[in-house]
Amino acid sequence: MSRETPRLSLATVCLSGTLEDKLDAAAVAGFDGVEIFAPDLVADPLPPAGIGARCRDLGLSIDLYQPLRDIDSTDPDRFAANLRRAEATFDVMAGLGADTVLVCSSVAPDAVADPDRLAGQLHTLAGRAHERGIRIAYEALAWGRHVNTWDASWRAVQAGDHPALGLCLDSFHVLARGSDPAPIAGVERDKLFFLQLADARELSMDVLSWSRHHRLFPGQGGFDLPRFLAPVLRAGYTGPLSLEVFNDVFRQADPVRTAVDARRSLLALAEATAHRGVGTDPVGTGPPALTGPAFVELAAGPELGRALRALGFSRTGVHRTKQVERYEQGDARLLVNAGADTGGSGSGTGSAIVALGLESADPAASARRAARLCAPLLPRSTGPDEADLAEVSAPDGTSLFFCRTAPDGPGPVWSHDFVAVDEPPVPGTGITGIDHVGLTQPYDAFDEAVLFHRSVLGLDTVADGEFAAPFGLIRSRALADPARRIRIALTVSLLRRGGWSPAVADPQYVALACDDVVATATAARDAGAPLLAVPANYHDDLAARLELPDATMAAYRELGVFHERDGGGDLIGVCTELLGGRLFLILVQRTGTHDGHGWADAPVRMAAHRRSRLPRA
Template sequence: MRRSIATVCLSGDLAEKLRAAAAAGFDGVELFEPDLVAGEMSPEEVKALADRLGVTLDLYQPFRDAEGVTEPEFADVLRRAEAKFRLMQRLGITTMLVCSNVATASVDDDEVSAGQLRRLGDLAQGYRVRLAYEALAWGRFVDDYRRSWRIVELADHPAVGICLDSFHILSRGHDPAAIEDVPGDKIFFVQLADAPLLSLDYLSWSRHHRVFPGEGGFDLPGFTAHLLRAGYTGPLSLEVFNDVFRQTDVHRTAVHALRSLIWVEDQARRALPAGAQTPDTGPGEALDASSLLPATAATGIDFVEIRCEDPSSVEMVLDRLGLTFRGVHRSKPVGLWTSGAARIIVNQQQAHGAEPHLSAVGITVPDLTAATVRAHRLKAPPVHRRTLSAEVALEAVLAPDGTEIFFGDATTAAWVAEFAGGSDLGGTEGPEDADAPTGGITGVDHVNLSGAWEDFDEAVLFYTSVLGLTAGSATHVPGPRGLVRSQVMTSEDGAVRVPLNVSPTLDTGPALQHVALACPDLRAVVRRARERGLVMLPVPQNYYDDLDARFDLDPELLAELRDLHVLYDRDAEGEYLNAYCPTVGQVFVELVQRSPGYAGYGAGNAPVRLAAQSRR
């Protein structure tokens, strides 16, 4: 089975799109007609470029308003089609997408539509062209793939088959199981697109809100599994109309697209019963269980790294919070601070002029080899850092937001010994230690990352496919300069939590990121930090008046929360307390105390935090 992409998914002119698709590793492309019409290359030049790049031209699309018309109108259909067939011969393309009629259809009769497709097939056959008939979600009469298949069956022509598009099927809520009733050799082409679940007219939804597989709400692995069971062996092609992708870097989008296709193929294979018979694969990376090693469940956060030229402001916060300085790396200007399982690296390498910002996260996995091989097969860009021969070499890849993601396991734990005093990390150095009965910081609760709006969908796919995290529902939090979009990525057991945020486009300040440190007794940590001179982010008195009205807290507890500038939330499963340290550069530290059953992040408190940070 081959991997293809429609040129409409990518920015740039046709030559740029072909080069990007080839460089990313696609086997072929489907040619969107406006890309040819608006370009300067002749059809022969387009074919020659594709041949040099090693990509096939798999589909010419779209051909519209072909069936369900009167005889005088159909005569014009044949005239238009013959011109396109001659053009396709020049391009070397043998399959054309024929969309169900949305504009000129006036005859709601399957026999009429089938007869017209049969006659169109006779004409196409003379040019060695096949017709892939597709039911558009907004078709005038034909908007269901099961009806389009019935019409193709009635046409009973070797040059007439169907095209199945996941958006047109799943957006209308049609059951894709009937795909398995279609003979695989009559499915001439397949187009894949995901989409968020919206209440919107189908045309607007399709033209502006499609996303790559794994980034929306459709079950594309299940959809693809039906195709495999049907015996389909043609290309799997991405057709994603999206305003963002047509504005972003063409090469990056092409890699992003291929990652999504590899992921959905792998998920589809794994959705099949063990031993299920599926078609043989063709050129390109094999579509079988060995194409991707299983996603190894992330088991924890090994470390968080903050990079900056001047670490003094960061180190002041960490020191006053009670973390212990473990020393400087033996060969790099990098310091390590710890408390319990919380490890914060402060990195001055390649940081000239840089304000403090969150630059890397270490993730522990049960199988380091599987995790790194999977990441590379999913086209995650590798990160290279200088490592001496006696030092632990940590594998890392670059996330779409620029964060470096390092993989670690029991074999890499020795990296901590590379810091002066780093061999003693067992929590035995005094009363401020995380294991002390008076409480303290015990680990990392979550890491909150912020990125550009155009990278958000790609980031969701990255953390889903590469790290095996699950995406929660997207939420929007009101801030002083607009809504902040947030989506939480979590491991199955909650050991790794990564909320992803997108700040409003009108927010001209730095995109803030933060690390949330877990505390079994948050109020004790805040009191000790205040004694050392740390001033927590001030919370307005109005918040506590509202808190009292919402939760009817014990007056003594409410007074203590107000005094310490600690925020509070509660649901049916438990409680959540949090407090915020001052922002330094583009990063801040949050302190968190959560009941075991509480799975949220105090979302109702986020507007208060955003407003307070904006004021300061």
């Protein structure tokens, strides 16, 4: 399989830390080059030549120095002063050994409106740069005073007509304004000096704030980046794919982690663009065909085994060498690991989701793809007769196994590692499989997790929102495959919690599918399952909203049923109490094409879970 990776570059503005921290992180993550942001250099004790040497030592080229702002001026004295300022920048670049500088379209009141005059000033600037062996990459800021679209900047570059004057294209500025990127394919190849890439969620705020605070790496937001990159590559651009992402969270998070996330985003973008027939594919293996959850592995709290039996799960096997038991009902397979680290921040011990097994048509190919997308492959200690399962770590620390349950097809069968136990099966309650898992993400890793699941697993976003929970707002995003066989619901606090946070920390759940949740919950309750009590006020409100039959409402009140409706159908669910510090289970019945994950009722559930943990009066 032939793969080719384009040159990948990262702007230092994307990362937290001092310039040293940022350069180290870019190198560790495997970037080929960097854009150096002037304020990072200004705060650094090394002179420009020292920074240049440091980059060379780290194997990083300096692909861009940025930015030079507000260069053109209707005031000749001001323009002369701006040229002196530019010369000082060229001095810095000579020290760095950088040959391309970003010049943003002016936002100043004295910006030049007249196209000929602007062209003349850009030509003068380019001439000065050329004498120093430097190129001017001119970029239209979306909020530039007169030049604020990519085609306006392209006209200015053409009119400026100097070999040292070319275009810098930034996907944010183009896509945030809704401009059509297709005509970029017609730009002269030699004039495409630089390319900056950024994604963003659709937010309704002024474009400056949006750009300065909320950019994302490609694949984390809602922009169609392949649609932008394709015409740029068609025009013949061969420079680096570079990220310039201003993001409040990334600017305070571990820079090595952010840099790895950044590199993954470019690899996935190049792959997606290649799949549209343009450019080369650095990944070289399509998204894995994942056909459903093979199992969910849980760290065992003391309550877990009893609760699973009450829910109708039978213990069907024990692992050959590890303290792991297998429980099954229908296609729902849960592994209970008595030796696992329970993870989580501050939740103490108890049950937790530690791994997901995913059915793959080709587990080895899935693992190879994950590794190429910078997923940390975990070292495995496998006994001689055991399946060699490929295991990678998701951003929240959950392990992902690519595996097979059925004995036909390539690769190892995970369940062969279990020895059947000779126990009478527990009567089932009607659970048929795993609907989805719900995972709280680490605050700094939410967008990273979205991209990870999209790129490594080939899932896509099916819901994106936020809701007001009792102890603060929650961001939520669900990812699924097109057939909705694998669903993963991610949540995170909108703001990182402080000292006052009596909520259940980092909750997790497994949603178990059934066809008749009232019947399943009744059977489970009768068998002693610890179902969560739901306030009568909730059911009073539900009755007023949905006008359900009295008999249904009576059952709902008795069992603590939640019921949400969307345009496609209903999601009817029953939660257990917390099984230890953070884990619970939900029985869910989906009707029609309901595509939700219970977020409308989550605040009520969260208040109830917190209440169930208060000391009994």
